[in-house]
Amino acid sequence: MTITGKNFIGFSRSAATESHTFQAYVPAQATHLPEKFYAATPQEVDAAMQKGTQAFDTFATTSPAQRADFLMAITREIMVLGDELLQRAHLETGLPLPRLQGERARTIMQLTQFADLLREGSWVEASIDTAEPNRSPLPKPDIRKMLVPIGPIVVFGSSNFPFAYSVAGVDTAPALAAGNPVVVKAHPAHPGVSDLTAQAIQKAAEKTGMPDGVFSMLFDDGYIVGSALVKHPATKAVGFTGSQKGGMALYKMAMERSEPIPVFAEMGSVNPVVILPESLSADTNSLAQMLAASVTLGAGQFCTNPGLVFVVESPELEDFITLYSREISNVASTTMLTEGICNTFYQLKKEALAQNAVEILALSEIKSEEQNQSQATVARVSGKAFMANPALHEEVFGPYSLLVVCASIHELETALLLLKGQLTATLMATETEVARYPSILRILAQRAGRIVMNGVPTGVEVCPSMHHGGPFPATTDSRFTSVGRHSILRFVRPQSFQGWPNALLPDVLKNENPLGIRRLVNGQESLEAIDG
Structure with a gap:
């Protein structure tokens, strides 16, 4: 099929003037x-x-x-x-x-x-x-x-x-x-x-x-x-x-x-992930692998990549950081979507890494900056420094994640309270930990449209029970x-019909229920026709 380049209005193509044109960009080749x-x-x-x-x-x-x-x-x-x-x-x-x-x-x-x-x-x-x-x-x-x-x-x-x-x-x-x-x-x-x-x-x-x-x-x-x-x-x-x-x-x-x-x-969303100590110690290696894969999936250009990971100091933490850093370092460089997205990623990443008390943990090898290639990056900051700097709470769109190391559960909860609305929030925890720290789940639930337990937020299943939205600023209306x-x-409104003859009503509201649609009749669900 021929690409027209013209505007599509109805079924007739516009006789557009050449006053302004542009060309498609090929990010992998830096050409048009x-x-x-x-x-x-x-x-x-x-x-x-x-x-x-x-x-x-x-x-x-x-x-x-x-x-x-x-x-x-x-x-x-x-x-x-x-x-x-x-x-x-x-x-x-x-x-x-x-x-x-x-x-x-x-x-x-x-x-x-x-x-x-x-x-x-x-x-x-x-x-x-x-x-x-x-x-x-x-x-x-x-x-x-x-x-x-x-x-x-x-x-x-x-x-x-x-x-x-x-x-x-x-x-x-x-x-x-x-x-x-x-x-x-x-x-x-x-x-x-x-x-x-x-x-x-x-x-x-x-x-x-x-x-x-x-x-x-x-x-x-x-x-x-x-x-x-x-x-x-x-x-x-x-x-x-x-x-x-x-x-x-x-x-x-x-x-x-x-x-x-x-x-x-x-x-957009930073999709926070909280890893509690018992969960961290139970399967440190698998957690590191799973999290690194989610952070870097699609060169970090999904709306659900985890941009913030919260942990609490524990004996197993350094082992996790070593494994997590190794996984990030081994991620292959991939082409980012556009020159603008790539440039913005590197600029925002540079600004984030320049913030006070931020320590780089791992950088992946990059093929060529000239061809819009990604560079997976993970950094570390203390919970105290994170809470003191709102700039660290913002999204860096791309394969970047910040590990926030909290001194205690109390500090973790305090840090989470500073988060804005999110599309997702993830809790890596045992059932015992969830019961022990109900406030953590409550804080996450108030800030996200989807709460994931012991999984990763990337991968949005298209099904009736999926809610892909969240409190502001993740979306402008968290109800949808x-x-x-x-x-x-999102694209409908309710309309009532009062006193209308049956013959003039929309089919779905007629007594006969000709479409066989489930309806609420006098407060009860029904597939039956209405008597009289």
Whole structure:
């Protein structure tokens, strides 16, 4: 398939001017690919949002089965791209092909899960309270409620997941499933991958009869297009994965609109790991190996890599530090996603290591700084120094982790109290230790969306019980997940229908229950039709 480089607005490709173009960067070679990508104009931004608004009236009323067919058609069109999509992603991100194959499979699974969710139907949370005309002292009206779509959604592609968190990823899939048109601002780190994926979505929309404007995508290598999309009056919500600086800038824009809108931003996390003494002594070598692998997975460019590891002084601690340092030293250098991410990693790492009382424990060998190669790093600081320096609490995005050595359990608890909101928190402990120190678990639970016990936080399972979100500043709204079926709740709102004739109600709220969806009827779950 040919990469167009043009903006995708509905099914017609823009005749974009050459006033501003950019090219895809190859981080492993420090070169650029030949295709030009055209930054969207203000007119194209407006056209995309206007098309989305027009499409909403039709798309919101499509049946769940129709939208499920659309999502499955997207999966087929993505797979038709075959190795072309994988090879392009490999060039634009430096990620190895096996990782990309796994991520593509995850993207297909995500779309498939939402198709299954649509056919199952309970996600609309249908609730029916039938009338009681003879109730005293006042009659009770017939009231029925369900979740409904909200309108055009703006999605920002993520740098570190070119498939699963990008054009057809964790924001686009649930937004479309709910019945909302989507406008994607493609990430400039992988524009060719975005281009190919956008073509797949548009083909799927055309083949399944979806309305013109149900999906659009715009390019830009700066901030102008993204800002315009968030500020556009037709935008009803925003999905974003990236830095805290970027997420908060979008959030501020959204709050300053005449009609404020929600921004569901995932903005990073240091994902603290706490290792208690009994657990440390029980299997020192395995802990060191497991932790080093998690810190350096994907060159540390996952949102769940452990950036802080808390331990308490004990006889086994020095053995652990020796083993942990050795594991970090042996990690192979790998290509980082972009030149900007690589440069920022080395700058932030330099600043962190320059802080008072920070001691370098291990550095891995680096192949070439000129070709955006990572360098795994672990450092050490005392609990007292950590508590005195807020700069040490911040994320260094990349294969870097700081070991915080506390003098006592009390010092550990005090240090943990200083942590901000996180996506994950991990407790390495025996059951006896958990019972002995309940305050540690309580502190971690208050600060994280997912609590891991005796495992590592990397690896986000896509399932209904996964919550991928957390208290601010990990995300802008800790009530919602960006992974799994419940992520659809970000892009819907509840609506009640009072006193409506049965024939005019949405199908899911009718007496007959023609879709066979589980509903709450007069406070009780039911699959049955309502009598009369």
